[in-house]
Amino acid sequence: MGHGTTQAIVLVGPMGAGKSSVGRRVARELGVAFTDTDSLVVREHGPIAELFAKEGEARFREVERSAVIEALGKGGVVALGGGAVLDPDTRHDLARHRVVLLTVAPEIVRSRIQGDARPLLASDEDPVARWQKIMSERKGIYEALADITFDTSTGPLAHVVSDIVTWAREGSSTEGDA
Numbered sequence: 001m002g003h004g005t006t007q008a009i010v011l012v013g014p015m016g017a018g019k020s021s022v023g024r025r026v027a028r029e030l031g032v033a034f035t036d037t038d039s040l041v042v043r044e045h046g047p048i049a050e051l052f053a054k055e056g057e058a059r060f061r062e063v064e065r066s067a068v069i070e071a072l073g074k075g076g077v078v079a080l081g082g083g084a085v086l087d088p089d090t091r092h093d094l095a096r097h098r099v100v101l102l103t104v105a106p107e108i109v110r111s112r113i114q115g116d117a118r119p120l121l122a123s124d125e126d127p128v129a130r131w132q133k134i135m136s137e138r139k140g141i142y143e144a145l146a147d148i149t150f151d152t153s154t155g156p157l158a159h160v161v162s163d164i165v166t167w168a169r170e171g172s173s174t175e176g177d178a
Contacts, residue, residue, distance in 0.1 A: 006075025009168050010094060012142055013102035014135045015082045016112035018152040018160070022102060023079035025161045030168060033076035037084055040067035061087060072097065082134070085141050094145050100164055101146035105153040106132050 009026065011019040020036050027034030038048060041063055045051050051060050064081055068090050071078045078097075084090055104112070110128050125133075143149075148167055150160045 006073075008072055008075045008078045008097045009164070010072070010097045010099050011077070011079045011102055012085055012094075012099055012145060013082070014104065014109070014138065014142075015131060016109040017102035017104040018112075018157055019079040019102055022152065022157055022160055022164065023077045025157070026164050026168070027077035029161065029165045030077065033074050034079070035071040035074050035076065036079040037064060037067040037071050038079075038081045040070060041081070065090060068093070082138070085138065085145060091141070091145060098168070099145045099147050100167075101142050101149040102160070103142075103149060103151045103153075105151070106135075108153040 009030075011023045011026075013019055020038075023036065024034050041048060041051070041060075044067070045063055048060065051063065061083070064084055065087050068080060068084050068087070071080075072093055080090075085094075106128055109131055113127055113131060150163060152160050
């Protein structure tokens with residue numbers, strides 16, 4: 001590790017994959033802090049949808065980048081907003097941390113994202129079609145960053161939580177795991 005940084009367990013993945021709920025529960029199990037970058041942004045700047053509308057995506061990404069730096073600095077468990085990985089500096093930072101990718105099937109995500117004020121889904125397009133487009137654009141980045149991947153589509157989230165906790169406690173001995 002080195003650099004005097006605390007290593008965090010970082011959850012990445014698309015909107016609706018459960019990063020916040022899974023992350024919060026993993027942190028509780030491990031007895032460490034949980035930070036959600038979207039929540040930090042909201043705390044400092046108000047609702048993300050409004051920030052997007054008023055100041056645009058580029059400004060949102062700047063604000064998000066600051067939140068990422070703050071969150072990673074705290075260590076513990078960190079949930080990153082879906083698009084945070086688009087920032088090359090963030091991708092670089094993640095190399096020092098343990099990264100969990102949460103995935104979810106498109107047909108499952110529909111019920112999770114319905115009625116949400118998610119700015120990237122606010123278009124005339126079907127939200128799931130839009131979600132799939134965004135996911136396919138980011139999939140390669142997510143996969144390149146991930147040390148391990150869990151799908152949250154089926155079964156209780158508690159199973160995913162306990163699998164991540166087990167993996168986190170084992171340390172970085174993920175050699176040979178698919």
